């Protein structure tokens with residue numbers, strides 16, 4: 001027997017098995033790490049560029065507006081705010097360049113009341129997003145709370 005030759009032949013094989021086992025065991029951890037990394041730059045579903053700034057995140061805008069659940073944040077596709085014009089058209093703020101939509105999904109299709117309500121809500125959500133981005137507020141506390149006066 002030549003143990004050296006044997007171990008040389010065996011090592012890569014055992015190493016490969018070990019890698020497979022390690023990969024299997026730590027898969028959930030790996031996914032978590034990847035997601036944590038992605039938090040710094042999800043890829044936009046529409047234009048393919050990373051959404052580098054949370055202040056520019058359509059996902060977080062919709063989360064704050066109550067349209068995306070907290071536990072869906074990591075599994076919902078990300079976009080730049082301007083890459084989702086149907087939502088972005090409702091942001092009415094001097095610091096946000098207005099987005100116009102034509103056709104069936106233009107906000108002009110809504111009744112004036114619905115349109116105003118939607119503009120107020122999404123604009124509030126957008127302002128809230130700009131505010132929470134550089135704060136210590138926990139993500140769970142980002143969403144706006146509906147007032148009861150309606």
Ligand SMILES: [Zn+2]
Nearest residue numbers: 044047080083
């Ligand atoms: Zn985009």
